[in-house]
Amino acid sequence: MIIVIKPGNEAMVHEISQRFANKADVFTHGNRVAIQGADRDCLSAEELAATQEIIENHPAAIQGSRVFHPEDTVIETAHSLIGGDNFTMMAGPCSVESLAHVRKMAAVAKQGGATVLRGGAFKPRTSPYSFQGLGEPGLKFLRQAADEFGMDVLTEVMDEDHVEMVGKYTDIFQIGARNMQNFSLLKAVGKTNIPVMLKRGMSATVDDILNAAEYIAAGGNEQIMIAERGIRTFDNKYTRNTLDVGSVPVLQKLSHYPVIVDPSHAAGHTEFVTREALAGVAIGASGLVVEIHDDPAHAFSDGAQALKPDEFQAMADKAFAIRSLVKPNQKAEVNA
Structure with missing residues (x-):
């Protein structure tokens, strides 16, 4: 009620x-x-x-619902405003590979208008033999690079035992698609006051992601953003996942949380990333989170979907141009 x-x-x-x-x-x-x-x-x-x-007729995810919280949530970090009428660019390498490399990518991201530097120090990989990240040294490199260029840090936390340690270095926790329903982890970040980007699981419905976000809110942390990063459909032969652009306005209607589009993990191939990114901007996403790399062929992880610096700059220019043409989203009225 x-x-x-x-x-x-x-x-x-x-x-x-x-x-x-x-x-x-x-x-x-x-x-x-x-x-x-x-x-x-x-x-x-x-x-x-x-x-x-x-x-009395309200969604199960009550705190995330516009019925309970009608206005947009706007998350304020040291260098970014995320949500509402704001548009936030987030970019960086899939994995932190070295201090020199992440500094180089931070410069590229900053030049393209990003205020958030993304990068993984702990990587959940499909194969146990793939690169798993540099761990805490990688977090230190990421923090140093972000501070040097006046940016916020976005990085993944994989389990509840790492929340305290990762929280020392990051401005935004990322909960990856594979951990969207890791309820112990959601409860743990819910006890912090650090913003959380919750990525939609590969086969998760809209209600699934909203109920997962509710676990975080129930712990007291209302600084939540939802990332649409593509879902698993019957055909992943040509793209890694299927970008569900239609989920963006649906999530914005049902929820007050900022919705971020991740075209890199949806497309899986560099040639499609820009167009999927622009589709996300055009449909009204609150921001983009994009992977970049200067030498994708030798990236430690996910090089196939990374934009090179010049590709990222061209994409960012178009994204901001489209954003300037698209009026802030007018949220549809929610029936109780």
Whole structure:
């Protein structure tokens, strides 16, 4: 149940939340109180008199829902504003390979308008024999490069034991597609105050990703963004995954979280990355996260989908041009 309190009765939000605190999961946002498992019969006459609306038909992922949180979430980091009317470019190598290399890629990303430097120090790979990342030294290299160029860090955390350590170096946790339903990890990052990019799982539905985000929000961390990075369909012969561009406006209608498009993991091949990136911008994504490399043939991981510096610059120029032509998304009204 979501209770919408009338203007001028804001104190009632606190009173209701306190009364139910030991009986149910209770969340507040502005003039709204969400109480899991309750109904209007639980309210007193005084509480009902202060109530503008009671919404009992709401999504299971209540905190992420626009019914509970109507306005856009905007995540503010040291160098970026993510969500709302803002557009954020994020770029960097798939894996941190060395300090010299990540510094070089940071310069390329910055030149292309990126404010977030991405890079993996811990890599979940399909094969156990593939490069698994440099670990903590890689995080140090990434942090140093980002600080030198005035950028934020986005990097993957793979398990709950690494949350504290990775949190020392990153500005944004990335939860990869394979870990989207690693609920212990989601709970762990939910206890931090570090923003989280949650990537949609390879076979996850829209409800799946929203419920996964709810695990993070339930822990108290509401700084969440959702990344569409392509889903597994019946045909992956020509692209790595299928970019579900249609999920962007759907997620924006249902949820207040920023939606980021990852064309690199969707396309899997450099020749398709730019066009998929531009499709994401045109449909209204809050940002892009793109892999870049100056020598893709010798990249430690995922070189086949990395844009070379000149390709990234050309893509970024077009992306920002398209963004300037596309009005900020007008979110469709959500029916309770």
